[in-house]
Amino acid sequence: xxxxxxxxxxxxxxxxxxxxLWQSCVDxxxxxxxxxxxxxxxxxxxxxxxxxxxxxxxxxxxxxxxxWVRAQYSQRIAGMxxxxxxxxxxxxxxxxxxxxxxxxxxxxxxxxxxxxxxEVEVGEDRVASGPKSRLNSMLTFESLVEGTANRMARAxxxxxxxxxxxxxxxxxxxxxxxxxxxxxxxxxxxxxxxxKPGSKVLYIHAEQFVSDVVKAYQRKTFDxxxxxxxxxxxxxxxDVQFFANKxxxxxxxxxxxxxxxxxxxxxVMTSDTYPKGLADIHExxxxxxxxxxxxxxxxxxLEMRVxxxxxxxxxxxxxxxxEVAFFVAKxxxxxxxxxxxxxxxxxxxxRFNQKExxxxxxxxxxxxLLSIQNRQISVENIQKTVADYYKIKVADMYSxxxxxSIARPxxxxxxxxxxxxxxxxxxxxxxxxxxxxxxxxxxxxxxxxERQQLTELNQQLHVLEQTLKG
Ligand SMILES: Nc1ncnc2c1ncn2[C@@H]1O[C@H](COP(=O)(O)OP(=O)(O)OP(=O)(O)O)[C@@H](O)[C@H]1O
Numbered sequence: 001x002x003x004x005x006x007x008x009x010x011x012x013x014x015x016x017x018x019x020x021l022w023q024s025c026v027d028x029x030x031x032x033x034x035x036x037x038x039x040x041x042x043x044x045x046x047x048x049x050x051x052x053x054x055x056x057x058x059x060x061x062x063x064x065x066x067x068w069v070r071a072q073y074s075q076r077i078a079g080m081x082x083x084x085x086x087x088x089x090x091x092x093x094x095x096x097x098x099x100x101x102x103x104x105x106x107x108x109x110x111x112x113x114x115x116x117x118x119e120v121e122v123g124e125d126r127v128a129s130g131p132k133s134r135l136n137s138m139l140t141f142e143s144l145v146e147g148t149a150n151r152m153a154r155a156x157x158x159x160x161x162x163x164x165x166x167x168x169x170x171x172x173x174x175x176x177x178x179x180x181x182x183x184x185x186x187x188x189x190x191x192x193x194x195x196k197p198g199s200k201v202l203y204i205h206a207e208q209f210v211s212d213v214v215k216a217y218q219r220k221t222f223d224x225x226x227x228x229x230x231x232x233x234x235x236x237x238x239d240v241q242f243f244a245n246k247x248x249x250x251x252x253x254x255x256x257x258x259x260x261x262x263x264x265x266x267x268v269m270t271s272d273t274y275p276k277g278l279a280d281i282h283e284x285x286x287x288x289x290x291x292x293x294x295x296x297x298x299x300x301x302l303e304m305r306v307x308x309x310x311x312x313x314x315x316x317x318x319x320x321x322x323e324v325a326f327f328v329a330k331x332x333x334x335x336x337x338x339x340x341x342x343x344x345x346x347x348x349x350x351r352f353n354q355k356e357x358x359x360x361x362x363x364x365x366x367x368x369l370l371s372i373q374n375r376q377i378s379v380e381n382i383q384k385t386v387a388d389y390y391k392i393k394v395a396d397m398y399s400x401x402x403x404x405s406i407a408r409p410x411x412x413x414x415x416x417x418x419x420x421x422x423x424x425x426x427x428x429x430x431x432x433x434x435x436x437x438x439x440x441x442x443x444x445x446x447x448x449x450e451r452q453q454l455t456e457l458n459q460q461l462h463v464l465e466q467t468l469k470g
Contacts, residue, residue, distance in 0.1 A: 021089075040194065056089055059095070067137055133201045145311055168293035169266050170257075170288070173185070173296075174270065175299075179300070179336060184297070192233075201232065205238045225252070230256060241281075257285075278400070299394075327362055379423060390412075392405070
């Protein structure tokens with residue numbers, strides 16, 4: 001930047017050039033990026049092109065956006081500027097200073113924008129008067145792959161993020177492990193903070209809430225506790241099944257729940273089962289959980305698993321050929337967390353051995369996983385297969401529901417889990433919504449006994465066993 005220059009005394013041609021270079025870059029990105037991404041991340045940016053055109057300072061509204069733009073778009077912006085201008089332009093990202101008007105033109109001399117060139121924390125202290133939001137800025141709607149399995153939950157979450165306090169309050173999201181419930185919740189919080197940086201948002205795991213209640217109890221600091229929770233605009237609470245049997249916690253949560261709803265703050269919850277399937281949670285709380293919108297996230301279907309693998313590989317800077325993604329997706333079926341694990345192995349194997357990603361390489365990288373899978377059938381897989389077969393929800397495998405139409409398939413699944421896996425009775429009980437081992441033993445004996453007498457049941461079990469053994 002030339003010393004002594006002033007924005008109003010710039011050489012007109014460079015001033016124009018700077019402006020039009022940035023504008024062309026933005027226009028080009030508008031064509032290349034999905035509309036939603038462009039509108040959220042690129043459109044709000046303003047920039048100052050330095051006089052000698054070697055550097056551009058891009059202003060971003062807050063720290064969260066800055067991290068995101070830096071991770072996702074800064075290289076792309078630099079590449080685009082270089083392409084348009086014909087030589088390298090370095091990109092500097094800074095947070096927009098609170099008051100200084102940002103001229104979308106040439107940079108004035110440094111002394112005139114003292115705060116602009118430093119990364120001023122505007123918006124970071126968005127929850128300073130309350131708790132930290134505890135949000136993971138990487139878990140956004142943009143990084144969440146959409147598919148049939150999560151479409152409804154995603155749409156509802158998106159609605160909450162854009163209009164909190166209106167419809168779907170509370171939003172209750174349920175589903176099995178590693179299916180993206182937590183991710184979706186963070187996405188709601190992150191999006192709200194982008195749109196309304198001043199909002200008080202808190203993400204918390206139910207166990208942490210329990211421990212906060214215990215601390216408040218021990219230290220007699222319930223006023224602070226209430227101040228903390230009751231003043232939020234958005235409470236995101238993960239795995240509420242952990243409230244089971246914790247009476248005092250349930251009472252405090254009930255109070256927080258009522259206070260937040262009364263002031264039109266939004267509550268989003270997740271759980272491994274739907275509200276009425278929750279064990280050992282007071283009825284008045286269960287009925288409140290169910291009073292907004294309850295949506296399920298199902299295990300991802302094949303195409304979605306393929307898309308997740310390709311996207312995640314891309315985000316890691318590698319390309320995964322479609323045929324390899326199909327191979328992995330066909331073999332890793334249970335949940336997204338396992339898919340991510342498989343992907344990590346493949347990428348590491350490829351880098352370490354300096355080999356291109358191919359089906360052969362994936363087969364080698366996942367050797368252990370594939371052989372275990374061939375030998376072992378997982379309880380989750382049994383639960384899903386049996387639930388599909390008897391047309392009940394997978395969540396009913398963990399629920400406390402007792403009608404025969406649900407209890408019987410659940411017993412059948414427990415029986416198959418004992419027959420086809422190495423798991424102990426207590427382990428199986430745990431995987432069926434924390435049931436006692438005697439419940440599992442009862443199911444195993446009952447179904448085993450009836451199988452000897454009832455041809456129809458025997459036939460059904462035979463079909464299920466064949467399906468599971470592949
Ligand atoms: N649709 C998706 N697109 C991209 N990534 C996903 C998707 N679903 C899940 N993931 C990723 O899979 C991992 C597991 O997801 P997450 O932790 O949200 O699962 P969960 O349902 O909350 O599981 P748990 O009940 O075990 O906490 C995360 O890294 C998440 O980012």
